[in-house]
Amino acid sequence: VSIATFIPKPHTPFQWDEQIPIEEAMRKQELLLKHAKQRRLTIRCHDARMSALEGIFARGDRRLSQVLLEAYLRGCRFDGWDEYFNWDAWLAAFDACEIDPWSYLRKRDFDDPLPWDHVDCLVSKSFLQSERMRAVNGAVTPDCRWKGCQGCGVNSAVEQLCERIVITHRDAHKVQGVSRQVSENVRQRYAQVHQMMALEPQQRVRFQFTKLGDLRFLSHLELTKALIRALRRAQLPIAYSRGFNPQPRLAFGPASPVGIESEAEYADAWLERWVSTNDFIQLANAQLPCGCRIVEAVSIPLNADAIAVQLKLSIYQAYVPARLIDGNLQERIARRLSSDEPLIALRETPKGRRRVDIRKVLSNAAVQMVGEGMWMVELHLEDSQSAKGRPDDALRVLCDLDDDALHEIRIIKRSSLCDVNGLLISPLAIVPHHS
Structure with a gap:
């Protein structure tokens, strides 16, 4: 609790x-x-x-x-x-x-001016005061979506907003208590929503997109919400799930860690009607925030496996300032990899520190000097449902870096690959597709 x-x-x-x-x-x-x-x-x-x-x-x-x-x-x-x-x-x-x-x-009187009085949320103060008294007395206010208007003030200010709220309820066509015109609009929109839910998807588009710059600080949930909003603004015919609370039908690949940039994020979108992949990319990119761009898209079968099931490996590149490293980084990593001892990283979790053996998820590592005073470390880490390697854990062990040093390092995911009969290929290439 x-x-x-x-x-x-x-x-x-x-x-x-x-x-x-x-x-x-x-x-x-x-x-x-x-x-x-x-x-x-x-x-x-x-x-x-x-x-x-x-x-x-x-x-x-x-x-x-x-x-x-x-x-x-x-x-x-x-x-x-x-x-x-x-x-x-x-x-x-x-x-x-x-x-x-x-x-x-502190406690405020009903007549006291409030710092947020200049913000009009359309609900009247008198209604809020009456609701407070009902709460103190243990009285329940019925939901206006099926018990009719309760007089909060929204309906008299913005009638269309009430209409939109009522539509979200599955019994919207039975609602009474709003104006006749609103009721008619509700019935029409309710029918449209259910007609949309009844449509079968006609196309499934798999696309690769980026998460660069400041977007690296977004969580996976925040990034998916931003992408869904952009697709709506682009007026792409995204299909919706069925049931009580319809949601846009999109499926995303595994989440990248917060703070790490990526050129290889993947998602699937189901569409109600056919759209060329070029139009899909152009319309979506016109609405996406800076740092997020769809770089490639293909049409795949509606019943193709989910991305999360297919992915096997992700390739990361980390740019490490030489001043953070004592000695030759190439020799240090070579010694660590040639040893038979476990490569243990301590990962902070809500339940305390957890020991992670990097050797079990690291398939390859390469180091080279790029520019003056900068090492580039390339890491091939398992990225499947059974095991997932984190580049920051690998850098802690291979480069002897602490958290403060990791904050100075730029880490970017360059690609994600699927294993098909021993061959590593892009998620966009593992299924037959149409242009």
Whole structure:
């Protein structure tokens, strides 16, 4: 069970309430932990200080921009990770800006001006106040998607938005409580959505795309969302899954580690109608963010195996400044590879340090000097469902590098390959395709 301090956020019925102090949050966490031991429960508690900071910025005003910059200058980075969270630096930043952080967590009266009043979320304050009273009394507000309009104010401000919300429910054609015209629009759009879901995909496109520059800091989930949004903006006829919550039909290859660039990311997209691969590339690239480009695409059979099943090997190149290395790197790596001893890397995980034998996933490594003062290390690492090698683990062992040194190294995935009868080939070449 995960436990966190409740944050009364803006534009919610609880935006006027006080957020409990850090001491009170810690007292309640200790109480829960004490009783959980007697009931065989595992409790994970979010840091109460971090929750306080989240509440301050959620409920704060524009003056906090000064604090944010000051904290950054004092070394605050990656505060979402416990090991990097520096509470004392944040307190010093508030003091330096002469801002009382606790004033943002106080209780507010209904008539008090709020820092976010200039942002119109279309839901009226009177509705939020009535919802707060209903919550205090334990009353449930019905869902407007099937119980009719509850008078939040959105329908009178932007009627089309209500229409879009209602459409998402599978019984949208039965909804009452919106205007006659909206109800008619809902029925028509509802029929269109279900007609779209009933269509069988006519084409499956496999494409290779890049993740370069600042995009290397995106997680796999963030990258896939950005790609899906771009394909929608390009108005490509992406097919949707069936069921209660239809989703665009795309399948992605294995995730590359955060912080590592790539020229060889792969994905499959199912389309409702046939589109030439050249048009697919041009339309998508016009909408993709800088650093993400589709470089090649082919049409493959609708029932072809998934990319994740087919991939076997990934090739990485790491550019290591010579000043980080003592002695000759080529000789050092050659000695390590010629030895029969395991190449153990210690990987930090949420459950603690994990020992990883790089020799089991490393099929080849090559080193050469490129330019003045720069080594290039090429790593061939297994990248399959059964085993996955990480280039940062390999560099730690082969080059004797610590985390600080790894932050200075540019690592880029150059290619991903599939094993077909002992032959390593591109995922775009393993199935017959049409142009």
